[in-house]
Amino acid sequence: MLSGLCLVTPALTLLLLSRQVAKLAQEVEAPRLLLSALYDLSRSTPSQIASGRQSNIDPSICITLSQEDLFRTLRGREIASRFLSTFIVKELEGRRPSHACTRPQNCRMAFECVTFDLLRDVNGLLCNRNSDVLFAIAECAGLLATEGTKTDGRFFVCRWCHAEFCDVVQRARAEVWTSLPTWFNVEADDWGTI
Numbered sequence: 001m002l003s004g005l006c007l008v009t010p011a012l013t014l015l016l017l018s019r020q021v022a023k024l025a026q027e028v029e030a031p032r033l034l035l036s037a038l039y040d041l042s043r044s045t046p047s048q049i050a051s052g053r054q055s056n057i058d059p060s061i062c063i064t065l066s067q068e069d070l071f072r073t074l075r076g077r078e079i080a081s082r083f084l085s086t087f088i089v090k091e092l093e094g095r096r097p098s099h100a101c102t103r104p105q106n107c108r109m110a111f112e113c114v115t116f117d118l119l120r121d122v123n124g125l126l127c128n129r130n131s132d133v134l135f136a137i138a139e140c141a142g143l144l145a146t147e148g149t150k151t152d153g154r155f156f157v158c159r160w161c162h163a164e165f166c167d168v169v170q171r172a173r174a175e176v177w178t179s180l181p182t183w184f185n186v187e188a189d190d191w192g193t194i
């Protein structure tokens with residue numbers, strides 16, 4: 001990943017690696033490993049997920065997902081995508097500044113800019129970052145600067161709005177994390193918290 005852009009070769013290598021890990025996880029019955037691999041795969045496009053990949057070790061071998069894992073990956077991807085859309089509508093679009101906000105006009109505009117930035121890439125056409133819901137939600141907070149931090153091209157909000165929004169982001173990411181076993185239909189009882 002470079003400046004939010006997926007590079008073609010490493011992305012394809014990662015895709016192959018995730019496929020191999022998913023296969024291995026099935027064989028050794030390691031549900032947490034399987035879930036991690038399926039989540040990694042879900043960050044790719046549906047056609048990339050569905051198509052097989054030649055093995056780096058033996059090009060005569062084409063590594064594909066089982067029908068069950070393919071369905072799990074596409075289902076998880078779809079639910080994650082819907083979660084992100086709902087997050088944008090509920091927590092970002094028209095977000096009201098904190099009650100303690102010291103510069104409401106400015107903060108409101110900053111949240112609008114973050115919303116616009118995210119919506120620009122909602123179909124993954126620019127940076128493909130939105131197919132990774134955990135990253136995309138964290139990135140919302142990452143696009144904001146506040147008192148005591150460098151702006152570095154980010155949108156400035158007061159510390160009250162910043163704190164409230166970071167809390168929202170943290171809770172949303174925790175919800176995504178704990179939901180992954182259900183979304184991808186993998187029984188991983190010891191999945192843990194983020």
Ligand SMILES: [Zn+2]
Nearest residue numbers: 101107158161
């Ligand atoms: Zn504010």
